[in-house]
Amino acid sequence: VIVANTTMRDLFFGLDVTPIGESPYRSSTEHAFRAGSAPTTTITRLAHQVGLLIGPRARVIGAPLISGHVGADIAADLVALDFGSKPGISLLVDIGTNTEVVLTDGTRYLAASCPAGPAFEGGLIRFGMPGADGAIEKVRFSDVGGPIAFDTIGEVDPTGICGSGLVDILAELRRTGWMTTDGRLRPGESEIMVAPEQGISFSRADASQLAQAKAANACGQQILLRTMGITADQVDHVYLAGGFANAIDVQNAIAIGMLAPVRPENVIRAGNAALRGAEALLLSARRRAHLESIVQRIEHIELETDPDFFDMFVDGCQFHPVAAWARPPEPPDDRPADPLSRHPGRHRRLRHARGA
Numbered sequence: 170v171i172v173a174n175t176t177m178r179d180l181f182f183g184l185d186v187t188p189i190g191e192s193p194y195r196s197s198t199e200h201a202f203r204a205g206s207a208p209t210t211t212i213t214r215l216a217h218q219v220g221l222l223i224g225p226r227a228r229v230i231g232a233p234l235i236s237g238h239v240g241a242d243i244a245a246d247l248v249a250l251d252f253g254s255k256p257g258i259s260l261l262v263d264i265g266t267n268t269e270v271v272l273t274d275g276t277r278y279l280a281a282s283c284p285a286g287p288a289f290e291g292g293l294i295r296f297g298m299p300g301a302d303g304a305i306e307k308v309r310f311s312d313v314g315g316p317i318a319f320d321t322i323g324e325v326d327p328t329g330i331c332g333s334g335l336v337d338i339l340a341e342l343r344r345t346g347w348m349t350t351d352g353r354l355r356p357g358e359s360e361i362m363v364a365p366e367q368g369i370s371f372s373r374a375d376a377s378q379l380a381q382a383k384a385a386n387a388c389g390q391q392i393l394l395r396t397m398g399i400t401a402d403q404v405d406h407v408y409l410a411g412g413f414a415n416a417i418d419v420q421n422a423i424a425i426g427m428l429a430p431v432r433p434e435n436v437i438r439a440g441n442a443a444l445r446g447a448e449a450l451l452l453s454a455r456r457r458a459h460l461e462s463i464v465q466r467i468e469h470i471e472l473e474t475d476p477d478f479f480d481m482f483v484d485g486c487q488f489h490p491v492a493a494w495a496r497p498p499e500p501p502d503d504r505p506a507d508p509l510s511r512h513p514g515r516h517r518r519l520r521h522a523r524g525a
Contacts, residue, residue: 170229170230170231170232170447170448170450170451171212171229171230171231171232171241171447172231172232172240172241172242172244172245172443172444172446172447172450173240173241173242174238174240174241174242174267175189175196175234175237175238175239175240175241176189176238176240177240178196178212178231178232178234178240178241179196179197179198181219181231182212182214182219182231183219184196184197184198184212185197188200189238193237194237194238195236195237196210196234198210198211198212198234199234199236199237209233209461210233210234210464211230211231211232211233211457211461212230212231213228213229213230213231214228214229214231215227215228215229216228216229230450230457232244232245232446232447232450232460233460233461233464234464235271235280235464235467235469236280236467236469237282237469237471238267238269238282238284239269239271239280239281239282239467239469240269242263242443243261243263243269243271243280243443244446244460244463244464245442245443245444245445245446245447245450246261246263246271246408246410246439246442246443246446247261247271247446247460247463247464248446248449248450248456248459248460249439249442249443249444249445249446249449250408250439250442250446252271252273252408253273253275253278253463255405255406256275256405257274257275257404257405257406258272258273258274258275258397258399258403258404258405258406259272259273259275259404259405259406259407259408260272260390260393260394260404260406260407260408260429260431261408261410261439262386262390262407262408262409262410262414262428263410263411263414263442263443264285264289264332264386264409264410264411264413264414264417265285265290265411265413266285266286266287266290266292267282267283267284267285268282268283268285268385268386268389269281269282269283269389270282270283270389270390270393271393271467272393272394272397272404274397274399277397277468278463278466278467278468279393279396279397279467279468279470280393280467280468280469280470281389281392281393281469281470281471281472282389282472283385283386283388283389283472284385285382285383285385285386286378286381286382286385287382288335288378288379288381288382289332289335289336289379289382289383289413290332290413291329291330291331291332293378294330294335294375294378294379295370295372295374295375296329296330296363296369296370296371297329297330297331297335297375298328298329298330298331299331300322300331300332300333300412300413300416301322301323301331302321302322302323302325303321303322303323303325303326303327303328303329304321304322304327304328304329304330304331304334305319305320305321305327305329305330305331305334305363305364305369306319306320306321306322306331306333306334306416307319307320307333307334307337307416307418308334308337308338308341308363309337309341310341310342310344310345310347312345317361317362317363317364319334319363319364326367327363327364327367327369328367328369329369330363330369330371331413331416332413332416332417333413333416333417333418335371335375335379336417336418336421336422336425336427337418337421338363338371339376339379339421339425339488340418340420340421340422340424340425341421342354342361342376342488343424343425343488343489344424347361348376348488349488350487350488350489351380351486351487351488352373352376352377352380352486352488353373354373354376359372359373360372360373376488380486380487380488381486383425383426383427383485383486384426384481384482384483384484384485384486385482385485386427386428386485387426387427387429387481387485387491388472388478388481388482388485389472390428390429390491391429391481391485391491391492392470392472392475392477392478392481393470394429396470401429401430401431401491402430402431402432404429404431404432404435405435406435406437407431407435407436407437408437408439408442409428409436409437409438409439410439410440410441410442410443411440411441412440412441414438414439414440415438415440419433419436420433423490423491424489424490425488425489426485426487426488426489426490426491428491429491430490430491
């Protein structure tokens with residue numbers, strides 16, 4: 170069983186991935202499913218057809234997609250977590266370069282993809298790095314200008330800062346007043362030294378990259394919650410998936426607006442749920458059939474079509490807790506469908522947001 174994001178899954182099976190990069194950003198298997206020429210987005214091949222030299226009649230199955238960039242890895246997450254089976258409201262946030270969010274009240278399922286970029290995985294950050302030995306993973310400030318304490322993965326000398334460390338730095342900068350909500354450091358300062366002996370610092374430019382990354386995450390969560398007509402504190406089960414999510418400080422993630430203000434005691438660290446889901450799909454035809462029925466019920470929400478998306482994104486670039494945004498969307502009317510045409514002033518705000 171192969172589970173991966175939409176592009177990687179299709180590349181594994183030798184499919185043309187061009188359609189995924191063109192509006193409406195769907196796999197060729199999803200186009201075929203929507204056109205009625207295929208019963209599912211699942212891919213099934215004999216092993217030798219994809220270069221796996223195992224049993225001659227062995228099959229290789231590419232798990233189904235949810236929609237667009239919400240791929241087979243997220244479908245596998247749902248299997249591993251038995252998502253939606255518990256009473257109450259469940260939220261899944263799989264954090265990465267592309268963060269996926271799934272929300273259910275047990276009856277209705279919503280999903281969205283948030284193009285967060287690689288900043289929280291170490292990309293575009295001067296001293297950023299993945300979560301490997303030597304990465305600063307936890308950070309604590311004593312006070313403004315005081316010593317900075319940190320822990321590294323492997324308890325070795327620091328060589329960079331990974332995602333959970335970056336979240337801590339942002340939260341501590343805000344807590345101590347060392348940084349404003351828009352990411353500006355104290356007057357006259359363009360960076361702070363995190364590990365002076367190794368020359369590892371955190372800069373205003375780093376904060377800007379992280380602001381845009383977390384804004385995408387915040388928008389996805391806000392829009393799904395609002396579409397469902399609930400507030401974050403009403404969510405009963407919050408699953409954080411992925412290696413980065415395993416190490417993140419939940420309170421700090423909420424404080425900087427990366428995670429919606431859910432109740433921290435309801436957060437469950439799911440780890441590599443996609444791998445566990447793949448194993449379950451491999452071992453059970455019943456689980457594979459159940460997943461097919463679930464993915465076809467999920468509503469894919471395209472974030473940029475929400476009339477408040479640009480306002481949410483601009484607000485999401487601020488380092489403060491996510492606003493509630495729980496009011497249900499307005500009923501449709503006869504106004505133009507293009508959200509920018511309904512709010513001419515947003516053209517100007519959007520240009521400022523892109524410039525930031």
